[in-house]
Amino acid sequence: MIREIQKDIYQIEVVLPNNPLKILNAYLIKGKDRNLLIDTGFAKKESYESLLRGLDKLNIDMKKTDVFLTHLHNDHISLVKYIIEDNCKVYMHPLDQKALRLLNDKAVWKSDEQFNEKMGFPKGRIGEALSSFRDLKEIEKQPKEFIYEDIFEDDIIKVGEYEFKCILTPGHTPGHCCLYEENNKILIGGDLILDKITPNISLNNKQWLANPLEAYIDSLNKVKKLQIDIILPSHRNCINGAKSRIEELKEHSYKRLEEVMRALQAKHISCPYDLAGCMNWNIRARSWEEFPLTQKFFALGETMANLVYLESKGLVERDIIQGKIYFSISTIGLSVLSNKA
Structure with a gap:
């Protein structure tokens, strides 16, 4: 399903098979010369096909489209290597790039397994727990190799009539970022602020943030200072009452x-x-x-x-x-x- 949120801003529902979240909201901002896609979905057939259908209905040429990844989780990044073209920029904050490299390091992964087992998780079952997120070789297209484009706090991405500022909001991941459009008071919020559900703020990785919940609450307080008319989250519904939803999430954390x-x-x-x-x-x-x-x-x-x-x-x-x-x-x-x- 595709929804036009505002002029040249579209929400594409990407299916997340066998996952409680069910849907990822990818966002497409149309520009005169280049477009911007925010987040992609799992590297699974249903996710791939639903994203391609949305891009096709919007007549999007990926040769003229860059990608912004709010954070490193598989439901946000895994399809990017199947949809980009050679001249695409793929933006991700360096902190999440670093965390992603560590997560793909076998020695680090073994250390994280041991850390979870020290916390009491059943021995030898971490791989089984995370198996549903793995690529299943369902996509026939060959994935592309690429290098992430660094994006930092306060960097601006211009797309058509919009100017999106990068806001670093750690907690859910070390380098989680939102995009803020000040003129139209729009926040593309990733997994920072969700409607009806709460983002998972976890410490399963030794190399993660030292205190992710404190970082998350700080990020909520940071975003609360912005003038926001609408939040476009990665899951569930768009949010109109930004400040009240932020307070609800903080209150949930304290309870x-x-x-x-x-x-x-x-x-x-x-x-x-x-x-x-x-x-x-x-x-x-x-x-x-x-x-x-x-x-x-x-x-x-x-x-x-x-x-x-x-x-x-x-x-x-x-x-x-x-x-x-x-x-x-x-x-x-x-x-x-x-x-x-």
Whole structure:
């Protein structure tokens, strides 16, 4: 499906097969000389065909189209190598380029596997958990090799009558970026601000941000200062009430932090994986045991991000017991919960 959001700005629904998100919103901005495509989709047949249909209906010539990738996750970047032409620029912030290189390093990947297992994730099952994101050799076209074009905070991309400024908004990934059009008060927000659902703010990778939840909240506060009439997110619906949605997301984060503390108070000490099993998640499963393995991986990462945030405030404490990571609530944390009671 294609929607015209504003003059020369179109939303293309890209199918995400076998994924709870179901759809990626790619955006196409038409220009006189060159166009700009924001994000692409999984390197899977259904994603590829739905994106091509959208580009074809809009009469887009990829030889005259550059690509901006909001961040490094597979549902945003994996199709780019199948759709670009030789003269296409593919923009990505250097911080995410670096993180992507690390994620593709076998030694780093092995270290991350061990890190997740130290947090309690079932041994030897990380690859299985992430298998649904892998390329499935479904696309007949040969992928192109390319070099990312660096884009930094405050850089401008001009497309037709629009001037989009790059805004660095880490948290979801180290180099997550939004595009802001000041004259029309438009924010192309990637996974920073979503409608009805919350972005996954995780710590599954040792080389990731040291405190991703704190970085995410800082990014929300940063964007809140902008004059925004409409947010064009990567998933779900467009958002008209930017400031109120930002406050809802922050409030959700603070409630989740309190939930983590109360769960720790009840358990006294817990590894992050077991603690994740005590949390409330918006997923169709009757118990933690029935959670899909992929969702357990993301739940673990989100729980760890919350624990690291609380640890930075002195509210929880970390221990290493027989090579495993455990957390307990601190005296300060107990005092905070007592005052909330």
